[in-house]
Amino acid sequence: MSTESPDELPGRETRRLGSLRLRLTLALPLLNVLAVAAFEWSLGGDAPTPEGLARLAWLVLLLSAAQLLLVELWMLRPLRRLAAGCEAMESVPMPLTTDGEGAAPRLAVELDRIGHAMQRARDSLWQQEQAARELQRELTEQRQQLDQAQATLEANRRELASLERVDTLTGIANQRVFDEALRREFKRAQRQRGLLALAVLDLDQFRQFNETHGREAGDAALQRVAALLSTRFKRDTDLVARLGGEEFVALLPGFGMAEAQGVLESLREELRALRLPDGSSEQPLTVSIGLAAASPAHPYLSAQALLQAADEALYIAKHAGRDRLSLAA
Ligand SMILES: Nc1nc2c(ncn2[C@@H]2O[C@H](COP(=O)(O)OP(=O)(O)OP(=O)(O)O)[C@@H](O)[C@H]2O)c(=O)[nH]1
Structure with a gap:
């Protein structure tokens, strides 16, 4: 398991990619020379002439350039983008850290926020209780008014019944x-x-x-x-x-x-x-x-x-x- 800090990884990878490109630039032409020489040797021809050597040199040069271009396009460029992405992620501040220095103040802030929220909830509860009491008082008043209205109604009903000529319950004369x-x-x-x-x-x-x-x-x-x-x-x-x-x-x-x-x-x-x-x-x-x-x-x-x-x-x-x-x- 690596003992390096994750913070060092993107910088190191970028450096490694640069070094890899350098090595490939040196190694590929060499490998191509060897490959071409081996190929010539396998054909078993005469000793190479200066024109033949010049032609082979051009061939090796062109082959190496093409290979380096392909490696650059298909391998190195995507790897560089990946490394850049890692560096960008690293630059974004972490919302929560586990290191001891930042945790305590953040906890205090959180506790403070919770305290405020509880206070607000208590205030709201108190207001609701007040409103309920007010409602109860209004209800009692209205009930009393209703009782009064019913009493008046009953008195009126009795007065009306005495003016009427029929007993309301039985329908016979009063x-x-x-x-x-x-x-x-x-x-x-x-x-x-x-x-x-x-x-x-x-x-x-x-x-x-x-x-x-x-x-x-x-x-x-x-x-x-x-x-x-x-x-x-x-x-x-x-x-x-x-x-x-x-x-x-x-x-x-x-x-x-x-x-x-x-x-x-x-x-x-x-x-x-x-x-x-x-x-x-x-x-x-x-x-x-x-x-x-x-x-x-x-x-x-x-x-x-x-x-x-x-x-x-x-x-x-x-x-x-x-x-x-x-x-x-
Ligand atoms: N259901 C009903 N009861 C009534 C009405 N008006 C009066 N009463 C009841 O009639 C009852 C009369 O009671 P009392 O005057 O003591 O007479 P009682 O129980 O018949 O006793 P006695 O007359 O001595 O035999 C009371 O309970 C009244 O509430 C009515 O319109 N409807």
Whole structure:
């Protein structure tokens, strides 16, 4: 293995090529002389004349010149280019050296650069955290605004519902319509000395029903009850309404106490048979009913008094154990 430094090789090769060319320039004519002499000798002719020697000398000269030209073109020139290429490569500075002198400063520079990059990454992370916090704050603000808007919307919805005449959940008349109808029908009954029955119906343990089956099932139950009431009381003069929550009323012009009681008792049974919400409930949904009836024999001073009498009867039904109909005194 060579002990010379790789840095010395191109200079040395160039020198060797120069020396090789010199040797070839000397050696080729000599070899040609020998070759021609051997050739003449092999022919075994007479001793050479001066003209013959001159001709041979020219021949050797021409042959040598041609050979040197070929060697120059095919061998020496490519080799010189190769050597020049090696020298050019040597002149390019190496990006990394393994010698001890350059390595330490370069390492320091690299470490410094890495340090700066880490600092930049930390800065960027901090900025992103700030941006995320800002975003979170905006989100909280917007959520609060949304909550406020929802509360306002709900208040408006309630106000609108009170102005409307239909209960939005069940589709039957609402309290507003009922109040008007009660005043109107009471006056009519008074005027005509007719009959007017009023029933207040309140579903039993509905809070528990909601808790057991869910609020949606509770809504569905309220709709089923409203539908049942509408089916049972469908004369033109009848009015069923939802007063709110799980409380309904039935206003029955022309009905006395006994007549209304009969219809309401069968309705109570029908409701029990509904087996809400999905038919699998062990505990059927029941209703308590308070019934009051105005008649010439049993007049009330006002529509409000009639309603109060029905409410009191309902109260009694609830306190007597629910799932029953109670008549006003
Ligand atoms: N699903 C549903 N539930 C309602 C609605 N309105 C009121 N409620 C619920 O009805 C329940 C009424 O509860 P309470 O007033 O304690 O009456 P209750 O549980 O039926 O008890 P009693 O009347 O004493 O038999 C409450 O849980 C209300 O949330 C409604 O529109 N839909």
